[in-house]
Amino acid sequence: xxxxxxxxxxxxxxxxxxxxxxxxxxxxxxxxxxSAGWDVKIKALDLxxxxxxxxxxxxxxxxxxxxASPLLYFMELRLMDMIILSAYSGFWQWQIKRHMKPQxxxxxxxxxxxxxxxxxxxxVEELKTMNVNASSI
Amino acid sequence: xxxxxKHLQAAHCENGVTTNLLQHVGVNITEPLAFGIGSGLFYIxxxxxxxxxxxxxxxxxxPGNIFRRTCKSLGIEVVRKKFSSEKEAQKFLExxxxxxxxxxxxxxxxxxxxxxxxxxxHFNAHNLIVYGKEGDNFLISDPIMExxxxxxxxxxxxxxxxxGPFAPKGQLYYxxxxxxITPENIKQxxxxxIKRNVRDMLHIPGPIAxxxxxxxxxxxxxxxxxTLGLEKAGLYLAQLVxxxxxxxxxxxxxRYIYGAFLQQAQAYHPNAPLTELSKTFTQxxxxxxxxAVQASGIYKGRITAQADFNVMADYLYEISDLEKQAFISxxxxxx
Numbered sequence: 001x002x003x004x005x006x007x008x009x010x011x012x013x014x015x016x017x018x019x020x021x022x023x024x025x026x027x028x029x030x031x032x033x034x035s036a037g038w039d040v041k042i043k044a045l046d047l048x049x050x051x052x053x054x055x056x057x058x059x060x061x062x063x064x065x066x067x068a069s070p071l072l073y074f075m076e077l078r079l080m081d082m083i084i085l086s087a088y089s090g091f092w093q094w095q096i097k098r099h100m101k102p103q104x105x106x107x108x109x110x111x112x113x114x115x116x117x118x119x120x121x122x123x124v125e126e127l128k129t130m131n132v133n134a135s136s137i
Numbered sequence: 138x139x140x141x142x143k144h145l146q147a148a149h150c151e152n153g154v155t156t157n158l159l160q161h162v163g164v165n166i167t168e169p170l171a172f173g174i175g176s177g178l179f180y181i182x183x184x185x186x187x188x189x190x191x192x193x194x195x196x197x198x199x200p201g202n203i204f205r206r207t208c209k210s211l212g213i214e215v216v217r218k219k220f221s222s223e224k225e226a227q228k229f230l231e232x233x234x235x236x237x238x239x240x241x242x243x244x245x246x247x248x249x250x251x252x253x254x255x256x257x258x259h260f261n262a263h264n265l266i267v268y269g270k271e272g273d274n275f276l277i278s279d280p281i282m283e284x285x286x287x288x289x290x291x292x293x294x295x296x297x298x299x300x301g302p303f304a305p306k307g308q309l310y311y312x313x314x315x316x317x318i319t320p321e322n323i324k325q326x327x328x329x330x331i332k333r334n335v336r337d338m339l340h341i342p343g344p345i346a347x348x349x350x351x352x353x354x355x356x357x358x359x360x361x362x363x364t365l366g367l368e369k370a371g372l373y374l375a376q377l378v379x380x381x382x383x384x385x386x387x388x389x390x391x392r393y394i395y396g397a398f399l400q401q402a403q404a405y406h407p408n409a410p411l412t413e414l415s416k417t418f419t420q421x422x423x424x425x426x427x428x429a430v431q432a433s434g435i436y437k438g439r440i441t442a443q444a445d446f447n448v449m450a451d452y453l454y455e456i457s458d459l460e461k462q463a464f465i466s467x468x469x470x471x472x
Binding site: 001030043048 | 146147148169187189190191247251252253255256258259281282283284300301302304371372375376378382383390393394396397400401415416419422423426429430432433436437
């Protein structure tokens with residue numbers, strides 16, 4: 001890539017930093033320069049987030065219809081999968097799968113709920129009600 | 138407490154930390170040299186592993202390798218520690234800071250407060266340098282940021298003990314002592330680095346890694362439209378582009394950094410055709426970007442036919458051949 005071709009498309013990163021790139025100057029020598037962003041990357045990231053938002057909305061409906069416990073909602077909200085939730089909560093994956101059932105979740109002890117609440121960085125009350133400011137972590 | 142410290146922005150986090158920590162102990166090295174000596178260039182597509190519901194693809198070597206290999210090739214002793222207790226991790230870090238010893242830390246980006254929210258995923262192999270402390274705030278030099286920043290002790294502990302794959306477990310590392318590295322040492326280390334990179338890209342067993350892995354991915358991409366459907370195939374391509382280019386994960390243009398490495402290495406090896414080969418990597422980098430543009434055409438929904446997926450795959454075949462040729466040429470150099 002030539003230095004003058006380094007893309008400068010304003011991205012979400014812009015308020016925080018510019019990215020350092022390696023590119024060639026007119027003599028073919030490698031130099032470094034800053035990039036504000038590249039719309040190809042920006043769109044790729046946007047798409048990933050659109051997909052995440054969609055999945056969060058879907059699982060929320062599932063929980064409201066009592067097809068799953070709020071754990072599923074918070075797992076999506078916090079971008080976790082089973083492996084990550086298991087690591088943060090200390091529960092085995094098979095346990096989490098069981099706790100995903102609404103009727104099992106409702107009978108969980110306060111102590112277990114607290115473990116999950118901590119893993120998701122919310123209060124037990126928020127965990128039960130899904131009433132949470134989604135953007136805060 | 139604040140060590141004598143000069144922040145250094147880099148294209149990739151581990152390169153940056155490696156370069157900066159080595160410069161700190163008196164080694165005259167640049168980011169491209171660290172990347173090349175550490176044999177950082179790689180490719181792997183792991184079909185049975187998913188990250189954020191997409192394919193797991195890496196464009197560089199395994200986290201930790203660049204620092205480890207660069208120091209090893211230069212004969213520099215390394216201190217590396219992991220902790221089971223958060224308290225101990227913090228205590229050790231505080232001691233380093235008190236001794237004016239900047240340290241590299243492996244962290245998760247999900248809770249990294251100075252990153253924009255859009256960039257925060259559960260990716261646990263980011264690297265940064267802690268170089269001082271003011272009150273409750275640790276002074277942070279994150280190589281991908283233009284400027285230094287800070288994290289409170291709670292925030293730093295949270296990212297140092299992020300959980301999940303590649304959990305950092307408070308990991309920190311730094312070169313043990315001041316090093317006397319001569320140009321001759323660097324000259325030798327360049328050869329070691331290139332040979333190891335030839336091995337990784339050409340001779341690694343199995344179909345999913347090295348230049349073969351790029352072909353493997355191309356074959357997969359051709360089938361994505363049918364097997365996954367257009368929407369998911371688009372998401373997968375978007376993930377490929379993010380892994381290739383994005384901050385915190387890939388971290389930008391590794392083929393270009395390798396090109397810059399070969400160009401700088403030429404000064405140490407005037408008789409090897411390194412500047413010439415550097416151009417091939419520039420070409421490979423350009424092709425990766427062209428492929429990314431093609432991918433974006435697909436995930437933006439502008440081009441959606443099977444033929445468009447085939448074009449994407451063809452770019453990857455071309456890249457695979459190009460990188461194969463380049464590494465074969467590198468393997469034939471008489472040093």
